[in-house]
Amino acid sequence: MLSEFLELDDTDRVHAALRPLWSVLHISGASELVTTLHASFPDFMLESSRSRQYHCDSLSHNQTLAICCFRFFKNIYPQFNICALKSSYLPDDKVEGLETRVQQVITPEVFYAARYWAAHLTSSAGSDGLVAELEEFLSRRLLLWMEVMNLKKCSGDMAEMIRRLEKWDAKLSAGLLAHIRDAWRFTKAFALGSISESTPHIYTSMILFWPGSSPIAQCYAGRVQKTIKLEGTALSQRQQALVATWVFDSSISSSTFSPDGTQIALAVESNKVLVLDSVTGKQIVSLVGEHSYAIGSIQFSPDGKYIVAGSGGVEISNVIYIWSMQTGELVLGPLQGHNGWISYVAFVMGGARCVSGSLESTCVWDTRSGNRLFEWGMGPDRMARVYSARGCYVLRGGWSPDIEIWDAQDGQLFKTLYHSDRDIHWHSIDISADCARVAAGSGSGSIYIWDIETGQVVMGPLRASSQSATIDCLSFSIDGSSIVCAVENEGIYISDVHQRSMVLGPLQGHTGIIGSVSFSPDGAYIISNSYASDNTLRLWDTQSSAITWNPLEGHADSVISVGYFCDGNRIISTSSDRTTYAWDSETGEMVLSLIDYTHDSIPSPDGTLIACATPAGLTLLDAQSTKVIVGPLQTYSSIQTALFSSNGSHVITASDSGTVKILATDTGQTTMTIHSERIQNYLYSTGVFIKLSPAGSRLAIGSTYFILSLYDTSNGRLLYDLVDGHGSEAHSVTFSPHGTGVAAGLSQGIGVWDVESGKRVLELLEGHAHIVKSLEYSPDGTHIVSGGVDNAICIWNAETGERLMGPIKWHTNSVNSISFSPDGTRIATGSDDHAIRVTNIAQDRQYLSDSSTPTGNNWELKPDGWVVDDQGRLLVWVPSELHASLMWPETELLISRKGWLRLNFSGAVLGESWAESYESVASSD
Numbered sequence: 001m002l003s004e005f006l007e008l009d010d011t012d013r014v015h016a017a018l019r020p021l022w023s024v025l026h027i028s029g030a031s032e033l034v035t036t037l038h039a040s041f042p043d044f045m046l047e048s049s050r051s052r053q054y055h056c057d058s059l060s061h062n063q064t065l066a067i068c069c070f071r072f073f074k075n076i077y078p079q080f081n082i083c084a085l086k087s088s089y090l091p092d093d094k095v096e097g098l099e100t101r102v103q104q105v106i107t108p109e110v111f112y113a114a115r116y117w118a119a120h121l122t123s124s125a126g127s128d129g130l131v132a133e134l135e136e137f138l139s140r141r142l143l144l145w146m147e148v149m150n151l152k153k154c155s156g157d158m159a160e161m162i163r164r165l166e167k168w169d170a171k172l173s174a175g176l177l178a179h180i181r182d183a184w185r186f187t188k189a190f191a192l193g194s195i196s197e198s199t200p201h202i203y204t205s206m207i208l209f210w211p212g213s214s215p216i217a218q219c220y221a222g223r224v225q226k227t228i229k230l231e232g233t234a235l236s237q238r239q240q241a242l243v244a245t246w247v248f249d250s251s252i253s254s255s256t257f258s259p260d261g262t263q264i265a266l267a268v269e270s271n272k273v274l275v276l277d278s279v280t281g282k283q284i285v286s287l288v289g290e291h292s293y294a295i296g297s298i299q300f301s302p303d304g305k306y307i308v309a310g311s312g313g314v315e316i317s318n319v320i321y322i323w324s325m326q327t328g329e330l331v332l333g334p335l336q337g338h339n340g341w342i343s344y345v346a347f348v349m350g351g352a353r354c355v356s357g358s359l360e361s362t363c364v365w366d367t368r369s370g371n372r373l374f375e376w377g378m379g380p381d382r383m384a385r386v387y388s389a390r391g392c393y394v395l396r397g398g399w400s401p402d403i404e405i406w407d408a409q410d411g412q413l414f415k416t417l418y419h420s421d422r423d424i425h426w427h428s429i430d431i432s433a434d435c436a437r438v439a440a441g442s443g444s445g446s447i448y449i450w451d452i453e454t455g456q457v458v459m460g461p462l463r464a465s466s467q468s469a470t471i472d473c474l475s476f477s478i479d480g481s482s483i484v485c486a487v488e489n490e491g492i493y494i495s496d497v498h499q500r501s502m503v504l505g506p507l508q509g510h511t512g513i514i515g516s517v518s519f520s521p522d523g524a525y526i527i528s529n530s531y532a533s534d535n536t537l538r539l540w541d542t543q544s545s546a547i548t549w550n551p552l553e554g555h556a557d558s559v560i561s562v563g564y565f566c567d568g569n570r571i572i573s574t575s576s577d578r579t580t581y582a583w584d585s586e587t588g589e590m591v592l593s594l595i596d597y598t599h600d601s602i603p604s605p606d607g608t609l610i611a612c613a614t615p616a617g618l619t620l621l622d623a624q625s626t627k628v629i630v631g632p633l634q635t636y637s638s639i640q641t642a643l644f645s646s647n648g649s650h651v652i653t654a655s656d657s658g659t660v661k662i663l664a665t666d667t668g669q670t671t672m673t674i675h676s677e678r679i680q681n682y683l684y685s686t687g688v689f690i691k692l693s694p695a696g697s698r699l700a701i702g703s704t705y706f707i708l709s710l711y712d713t714s715n716g717r718l719l720y721d722l723v724d725g726h727g728s729e730a731h732s733v734t735f736s737p738h739g740t741g742v743a744a745g746l747s748q749g750i751g752v753w754d755v756e757s758g759k760r761v762l763e764l765l766e767g768h769a770h771i772v773k774s775l776e777y778s779p780d781g782t783h784i785v786s787g788g789v790d791n792a793i794c795i796w797n798a799e800t801g802e803r804l805m806g807p808i809k810w811h812t813n814s815v816n817s818i819s820f821s822p823d824g825t826r827i828a829t830g831s832d833d834h835a836i837r838v839t840n841i842a843q844d845r846q847y848l849s850d851s852s853t854p855t856g857n858n859w860e861l862k863p864d865g866w867v868v869d870d871q872g873r874l875l876v877w878v879p880s881e882l883h884a885s886l887m888w889p890e891t892e893l894l895i896s897r898k899g900w901l902r903l904n905f906s907g908a909v910l911g912e913s914w915a916e917s918y919e920s921v922a923s924s925d
Contacts, residue, residue, distance in 0.1 A: 080920030126170020441471025559830030745772030787815025
């Protein structure tokens, strides 16, 4: 390799050059690897006062080697598709003979240049010529280098090599620094995504989706041709700070970096701790507790050798575990001592002890013996909701405006931090790495900082939000200069402590509650995790430019109900964000806006009225003017849902206690009240749902996770229970158009009964992997469409129970509501991903066109971002932040604040023709 690298004619010249040094060098094996016999030799050569005339000037020699590395890349032929990959449809590991081809094409010299050019460059003097070489490399051969590194399975090293350039002692222009930063994000996103499974997609996918104004796109996008066209509004709504997203099967309650930043640990609901490699995103180890209850909090020991975790459930499962990171074995636990859910664990005193906290108490444990050293209880009105610990300090706060600091060494209360506002309470706290300051986030969007030594507030309120929203979690950076926080229903913000201002945010992408946020040790990234149906871990770039996000029209939270008006021209939707909107079903234009706290809303059968269930009571509005016609009628404490009878003469409402009232539409007078005593007596009911038969003679009343019963509306009498809560749980219900059948969404599938007899008429319809949260019959009664917590939609033959379509995941989160269009050809769906979709479900598939699919057949988006056809071939890779906005071939309309994205395959060269999509530079150009 040296002969090639230093442009010597043959190996004999290399041997001749090394011969005088053989007494201090070792040459081994067939490869003739040259190493020094002792570390003192390079020390001697690099120290000019010792080696004198034999001195090796590391700056100049590293410059020479860096230039050699760049020269090798200039001379590579071809400069694109170096290993002649024939198809973009295949992942690299499915390419026959690729490993042999890689060994032949990527010579040791080329591989050395690929791995070490950045090390040589940053170890050299920053001459103008070398800076120019770097600029040329980044602007002309970055993608070629990525090919080499990815084919040699070293893609995880690329981003850190690029990051070294920012610390190079050379005069770099602002433009070059921006290019370096962009290259770092580009390579990091590639390495952490499943896109790295297929090298051709550096060109066919990675460049395609990279922001057009970025330095990378400016250099390379012009060379891309005949690619997929991206249409829609979603690209302008993207969060540029998002680097990577991981999707899991269960909720994530906590996440944290290891002290050296090389690993990320996360606690998942299914009693596991997963540890990921922060460079590659690959799972390193899975640590499983002895009990089946969820793990709520985790943390690495200061030396990174151990992980502590706390779980909770029934009393016996409120335990602490400590695992060894070296062996993956449980070294301590389960430790029992809490009566309530353990919400926080941390190592203190250099790892010699650990602390655990629940609402009722705080415990300190010896990490060697497992003995409980101290326990600090809470008064009846002073539950500890939030914790933080570092060094020897343990902080706890919550409903009280005061924050307690306890000493984990002697078990005594060290200090109490007071706040002048005695009505304030805390939702999050953290202590700085130097144990000098404490930050706390309130329920009104403010952050305060105390000096621990003086006990005084030294900063605040820092406004992380323009609204009075809760600071769900927060964390200091290691150097204490920044604070990252998650604000309820808004996103993530980064604030500069010294400037006392927000410098980045809101970073949006999570659709569930954000459980934790934290900086990487070097401050370059933050990680965030969410639960309650989102199930994602996200990695963000902290140095991205602050942008002003101007969201499009749409809901800011989960869409909990959707429904068509009778003419099919409008769709009404209600969200957890307290809004109800009506949309043009063809264009998606908002035609009606009700900004109020609304649990549910539904149009009347003739489309003239809208019934809204609100905390103030039932309100009937004119569907055109939104003028109040009747109400608000305060029928009981909390109305969960409302619906009209089929002729519109009555409105039925249900409360969370299981009380149902039937009211006259014209007067608002109650004509009947039905009490479901079983729901009223059921402690764990989380919601009530109702459905009226088309003739109005039968009313189904159900309680989520519990019972489903059928009542006679003529007398309010209970007819029978369809689901009794024993062995099966109901979550949704619908009647067939003729009123003879009733279907219910269960935890295990869909049940279908005869209305008159209450007998099952079909076997359980199975296809969903989780709870069936929504379902509806088609207008002609021939089909049932269902949506689940598994994000999937299924279509069934209502007579036979045969599954005709699905499970297919058009949404990226739980499907909460489904409504057929009046003609039965389309369905509108609302989801926890905050989007509304209108989908063509016609069997003739005339919606498929050359532009919507490259093969004439349908395609689907996989959770890892791959768009694959019916043969599983890789068509394109889509970044995670665009998944919820992607319109599938059958999608006709998508309404979201994040916009919509359609893939136009017209004229795109894919598969065996993919190499036509890029015009490479010439060798030595």
